Amino acid sequence: MYRSRILGIGMSVPSRVVTNHDLATKMETSHEWIVERTGIEERRWVEPGEGGCELATKAALEAIERAHVAPKDIDLIIYATLSPDFNFPGTAVFVQRALGIKDIPCLDIRQQCTGFIYGLSIADAYVRTGSFKNVLLIGSEVHSTGLDISTAGRDVTVLFGDGAGAVVVGRATDDQHLILSTHIHADGSEAEILWTEYPASARHPRITAEAMAERKHFPTMNGKKVFIRAVTRMPQAIMEGMVANNLQLSDIDMLIPHQANLRINQKVCEMIGLPADKTHNNIQKYGNTTAASIPICMHEAIALGKIKPGNLVCLVAFGAGLTWGSAFLRY
Ligand SMILES: CC(C)(COP(=O)(O)OP(=O)(O)OC[C@H]1O[C@@H](n2cnc3c(N)ncnc32)[C@H](O)[C@@H]1OP(=O)(O)O)[C@@H](O)C(=O)NCCC(=O)NCCS
Numbered sequence: 482m483y484r485s486r487i488l489g490i491g492m493s494v495p496s497r498v499v500t501n502h503d504l505a506t507k508m509e510t511s512h513e514w515i516v517e518r519t520g521i522e523e524r525r526w527v528e529p530g531e532g533g534c535e536l537a538t539k540a541a542l543e544a545i546e547r548a549h550v551a552p553k554d555i556d557l558i559i560y561a562t563l564s565p566d567f568n569f570p571g572t573a574v575f576v577q578r579a580l581g582i583k584d585i586p587c588l589d590i591r592q593q594c595t596g597f598i599y600g601l602s603i604a605d606a607y608v609r610t611g612s613f614k615n616v617l618l619i620g621s622e623v624h625s626t627g628l629d630i631s632t633a634g635r636d637v638t639v640l641f642g643d644g645a646g647a648v649v650v651g652r653a654t655d656d657q658h659l660i661l662s663t664h665i666h667a668d669g670s671e672a673e674i675l676w677t678e679y680p681a682s683a684r685h686p687r688i689t690a691e692a693m694a695e696r697k698h699f700p701t702m703n704g705k706k707v708f709i710r711a712v713t714r715m716p717q718a719i720m721e722g723m724v725a726n727n728l729q730l731s732d733i734d735m736l737i738p739h740q741a742n743l744r745i746n747q748k749v750c751e752m753i754g755l756p757a758d759k760t761h762n763n764i765q766k767y768g769n770t771t772a773a774s775i776p777i778c779m780h781e782a783i784a785l786g787k788i789k790p791g792n793l794v795c796l797v798a799f800g801a802g803l804t805w806g807s808a809f810l811r812y
Pocket residue numbers: 509510511514515518519594635636637639640675702703704705707708711741742745769799800801
C-alpha cells in the first residue's frame with residue numbers, strides 16, 4: 482500500500498478581464514451590489530476559440546513541469562467539470578491528445594464545485610493501491626458561453642468565471658508531503674436548486690424553442706437555499722476530516738475553501754473559529770470557477786508563500802448536486 486501526495490500544481494485563466502462595471506453595461510446590476518453580496522470584483526471569460534481543453538492543457542503542463550515528471554509519465558487523467566467542451570466524448574481525451582499522450586485511461590467526472598475534491602479522492606485511492614503512479618487531475622470550466630448575460634440571469638451570471646487548475650498526484654515518499662484524507666458526500670434531494678435543465682436527453686426533444694424562450698438552457702439557482710446549505714455542509718466536512726485525522730483547529734496552517742462567495746467562506750471560518758489569516762480567497766479576481774476554484778486558489782496561496790512545503794492544508798467544497806467534501810494534506 483502506497484500513500485499519495487501532490488507533486489506539482491498549475492493554473493490557467495483567460496486573459497480577458499470582465500469587471501463588474503462591464504457587466505453593469507449589459508444588465509441591471511452594480512459593482513457595489515456584487516461586491517457587497519459576493520466579494521467578486523472581476524472574473525476572466527474566454528475569447529472565441531478558447532475552450533476548457535486549452536485552459537486545462539496550459540494548467541496541466543505547468544503542474545507536470547512542477548512535478549518534475551514528463552507527460553509520458555502520466556498514467557491516468559481525471560477531468561472534473563460541469564462545462565465539458567462537447568456533449569461527448571468527455572474533455573479528458575482532448576487534453577490527452579493536446580499533451581501528446583497515448584493509450585492511458587481518461588476519466589471525466591461531474592460533481593460541479595466539489596469536482597476537484599472528488600477527483601482528489603479518486604486519484605488518492607488509485608495511487609494508494611498502486612493501480613496508477615502519476616495521476617493528472619484537472620478542474621476546468623468555461624461558464625461564460627452558457628450564461629444568461631441579461632438582467633433575467635443576473636443573480637447567477639455575475640458569480641461565474643472561466644479557468645483551469647491542475648495537479649499531478651503521485652507517490653508520497655515521506656510523512657511531510659502526503660494526502661491524509663478525503664471525505665466526499667452528496668444529497669440529490671435538492672438537485673434542482675442549482676442546475677441547467679436544457680438541453681436534456683431526459684426531455685423529448687432535448688431542447689425546444691419554448692424552453693429556450695423561458696431561458697431554461699441557462700443555469701438557475703435558489704441562491705438563498707444554496708447559501709444556507711453551503712454554510713452548513715462545509716463546516717461539517719472540515720470537522721469530519723479533523724476528527725478522522727485527530728487534528729485540532731490550531732493544526733491547520735491554511736484552509737483553501739471553494740470560491741463560490743466570499744461571504745460564505747467568511748461565515749464558514751466564523752462558524753469553526755478559524756482566524757482570517759489561516760485561509761486564502763481569490764474569488765475577488767476570478768469569480769466562481771467551479772471545479773477549478775480550489776487548485777487556482779491553492780496555486781496563488783503557494784505563490785504568495787501562504788502555503789509552504791510540509792504545511793497542513795485543508796481543502797473544502799460545496800456545490801450543485803448537492804455535493805460537498807473535504808481533503809486534508811501535507812503540502
Ligand atoms: C446569489 C446571491 C449573492 C444573492 O444574494 P441574496 O442576498 O440572496 O439576494 P436575493 O436573491 O434575495 O436578491 C435580492 C435582490 O437583488 C436582486 N438581484 C439579484 N441578482 C442581482 C444582481 N446581480 N445585481 C443586482 N441585483 C440583483 C434580486 O432580484 C432581488 O431583488 P428584489 O428584492 O427586488 O426581488 C446569494 O444568494 C448567494 O451567493 N447564494 C449562494 C450562491 C452560490 O454560492 N452559488 C454557487 C454554489 S457552489
